Structures are given as structure tokens and as C-alpha cells.
Amino acid sequence: MADGSGSSGFLRDNFQGVGFWNPTQILPHERNRKIARMDLNECPYPPSPKVIEAIQDAATGLNLYPDGTCPQLSALLSEQTGVPLDQICYGGGSTQLLTAIAEISIAPGENLIAPEIVWRRFQGVFQVVQADVTAIPNKKDGSIDAAGMISGIGNKTRLSIILTPNNPTGLMLSEQELRDICEQTPENVLLFIDEAYHEFALHAGGPNAIDLVKDRKGPWVVTRTLSKAFALAGLRLGYALCSSQEIANALRLATSTFNLSGIAEAAAIAAFEDKSYTQFILEENSREMGRIKKGCQDLGLAYMDSVTNFISIDTGVESGPVVRALRDRGVRVSTPGYDATGTYIRASTGLPEDTDAFLSALEDVLALQSD
Numbered sequence: 186m187a188d189g190s191g192s193s194g195f196l197r198d199n200f201q202g203v204g205f206w207n208p209t210q211i212l213p214h215e216r217n218r219k220i221a222r223m224d225l226n227e228c229p230y231p232p233s234p235k236v237i238e239a240i241q242d243a244a245t246g247l248n249l250y251p252d253g254t255c256p257q258l259s260a261l262l263s264e265q266t267g268v269p270l271d272q273i274c275y276g277g278g279s280t281q282l283l284t285a286i287a288e289i290s291i292a293p294g295e296n297l298i299a300p301e302i303v304w305r306r307f308q309g310v311f312q313v314v315q316a317d318v319t320a321i322p323n324k325k326d327g328s329i330d331a332a333g334m335i336s337g338i339g340n341k342t343r344l345s346i347i348l349t350p351n352n353p354t355g356l357m358l359s360e361q362e363l364r365d366i367c368e369q370t371p372e373n374v375l376l377f378i379d380e381a382y383h384e385f386a387l388h389a390g391g392p393n394a395i396d397l398v399k400d401r402k403g404p405w406v407v408t409r410t411l412s413k414a415f416a417l418a419g420l421r422l423g424y425a426l427c428s429s430q431e432i433a434n435a436l437r438l439a440t441s442t443f444n445l446s447g448i449a450e451a452a453a454i455a456a457f458e459d460k461s462y463t464q465f466i467l468e469e470n471s472r473e474m475g476r477i478k479k480g481c482q483d484l485g486l487a488y489m490d491s492v493t494n495f496i497s498i499d500t501g502v503e504s505g506p507v508v509r510a511l512r513d514r515g516v517r518v519s520t521p522g523y524d525a526t527g528t529y530i531r532a533s534t535g536l537p538e539d540t541d542a543f544l545s546a547l548e549d550v551l552a553l554q555s556d
């Protein structure tokens with residue numbers, strides 16, 4: 186009954202009684218204290234000084250609506266990727282685009298296919314569109330089963346979701362696996378590749394999805410973000426590279442005409458142009474990731490061999506209490522959202538001192554757990 190007191194009979198079934206979890210919430214004991222924030226796969230460094238300057242310059246135009254097609258940014262991305270300007274569109278973070286992609290392709294009850302281990306936000310996307318989901322089990326090492334993602338497609342499948350690298354595993358598909366998926370996903374299925382960690386994958390010598398998907402005969406969308414390797418999670422800027430103008434326009438309709446602010450466009454251009462700063466971020470990340478992996482080896486802990494800025498680690502004990510105990514010690518990590526054993530935690534890379542704090546708190550917490 187809709188009585189204005191929280192009862193939700195007027196909502197569609199899939200929205201009734203939904204909760205909200207605020208991942209950035211600061212707990213009372215975390216205020217005014219140095220926290221190792223290693224739970225949200227953010228960049229621990231501030232944006233490039235050139236980006237901050239560009240934001241200040243763009244601020245004077247805030248009285249006007251921006252050009253939602255972001256002509257200058259689109260020209261830059263078009264040059265980078267070879268995707269025509271009118272096939273590029275934007276979201277308030279790529280998160281917004283994920284839902285929009287599902288909305289433009291899936292009607293309630295229609296089928297999509299996705300890996301079983303997938304970034305937890307996707308569960309929300311599936312709920313919003315009321316999809317019938319075919320979840321393909323990941324391989325033993327946690328990586329996406331490329332062959333399974335092809336053979337699992339049925340007559341009614343309309344959307345296939347691939348993440349490379351995937352979250353929470355941090356693992357990427359090989360060039361051959363990605364090529365097979367691009368070629369063998371049927372032409373009546375929209376192939377969606379989430380490449381939020383694209384720059385990290387390239388840095389690790391991985392394939393560039395756009396080079397492979399462009400040869401595909403059927404429809405496709407690749408999403409990327411400025412949140413990770415460009416240190417701009419707070420700006421909320423993601424983009425979609427689409428196989429047709431029709432798909433890009435559908436995404437614009439499902440999001441908004443003025444989806445990106447002029448500030449965001451200016452910041453993104455400056456971020457792409459400051460290549461040495463991105464290189465600095467990627468190199469710092471590799472070093473700290475190496476230190477975390479080494480620390481896990483020293484503690485005798487298994488982990489997934491991530492190429493990104495986060496890593497899933499098997500603590501060998503129930504993960505929830507470990508996450509809480511680390512947080513009590515000023516180190517924020519998360520559970521991966523999906524893990525068959527319930528013993529994994531997911532930690533993002535941070536500053537060198539965050540790595541130190543994490544490894545020493547983890548040793549401490551695990552010693553207490555085994556007592």
C-alpha cells in the first residue's frame with residue numbers, strides 16, 4: 186500500500202523494498218584519522234595538476250548547458266580509437282552506462298549471458314531490467330570461460346556481458362579469447378565489453394578490446410572510465426564506444442541529453458593529454474601491486490594474479506570478520522561480492538604507506554583469527 190510511510194505498492198515489483206548500501210560511508214572512528222582506503226579501486230593519487238587547472242578554466246562556463254555530445258573530447262577519443270565521433274557517448278561514470286546498455290537491449294524476462302563472477306553492481310543492473318540471466322561459471326583460476334560465454338548463448342539471448350579485466354578477479358582475457366568472443370558471439374546479440382581497467386590491462390601487455398571488436402559483424406559496445414588510471418573517480422565520467430550511431434543515440438535517450446558537464450569534458454581532455462601523469466600512476470600501481478603480492482606470498486596466502494589496481498586474496502578464514510577487523514585498524518578493504526569459499530577479501534592498491542599498513546594489519550588479524 187502506498188501510504189507515504191515507506192510502503193511501496195506503487196513501485197514496480199523489482200524496486201519494492203530495495204535497500205541502499207553506501208560504499209563511501211565514513212564510520213565515526215574513521216573521521217580525522219589517516220585511513221588506508223583500499224576498498225573501492227580508486228587511485229590513491231590526486232588528479233594531474235593540469236586537470237585541476239582545466240577544471241578551474243572551464244568553471245566560468247557553468248551558467249550554460251554543456252554540449253552533451255562533448256565534441257572536443259569525442260574528437261580526441263575518435264582519433265585514439267578509430268570509432269566515429271557520433272558513435273561515442275557518455276555517462277556519469279561508466280556505472281550509469283552499464284544500466285543503460287541493459288535497458289536498451291533487454292525487456293523484462295529476456296535473456297542475457299554474463300560470467301558468474303562479475304562486479305557486484307551488475308546484480309543491481311540485472312534487477313533493474315528484470316533480466317533472465319544465464320551465469321557462466323568461471324574457470325578454476327577465476328578467469329572468464331570464453332568458450333562457455335559463446336556456447337552458453339541461446340536462441341533468446343539478446344545481450345552478452347564480458348569484463349576484461351574483470352572485477353573482483355583482476356584477471357583479463359587473452360587476445361585469442363577476446364577475438365573468439367568477438368567473432369563467435371552471434372550477430373543478433375549485443376556484445377558488451379566492460380573495460381573499466383583498460384589502461385592497466387594495456388600496461389600489463391594485454392589486448393585492446395576495441396581493436397578486436399571492430400572486426401565483429403554484429404553489434405557491440407565497449408565502456409571505459411576516467412575513474413581509475415586517470416585518478417578521476419570523483420568526477421564521474423565514463424564513455425561508451427558503440428558499433429553504430431543508433432546504439433549511441435539509444436544510450437543518450439536512456440541517460441540524458443546533457444549527461445556530462447563542461448568541467449568533466451575539459452578535465453578528461455587534460456587527463457588524456459597528460460600522458461606522463463597516467464604513466465606515473467600505472468607504474469606506482471605496478472610497484473605497490475608487486476609489494477602486495479610479495480607480502481601475500483610471505484604470509485602464505487593464495488591470491489588471484491591481478492593485472493589491475495585491486496587483488497582478491499584468499500585469507501583462508503571467513504572474510505567478513507577479517508574485513509571488519511582490518512577496518513577497525515584503519516585499513517578499508519572489501520569482500521569480493523562473489524566467492525565460493527567465502528574466504529576472499531579484495532584490496533585495492535594504495536600509497537606505499539597503505540601497503541605497509543595493510544600487510545601488517547592483515548598479518549596481525551590473521552594471527553588473531555587462528556588463535
Ligand SMILES: Cc1ncc(COP(=O)(O)O)c(C=O)c1O
Nearest residue numbers: 278279280304352381410412423
Ligand atoms: C568492472 C567495473 N566496471 C565499471 C566500474 C564503474 O566505474 P565508474 O562508474 O567509476 O566509471 C567499476 C568500478 O569499480 C568496475 O569495477
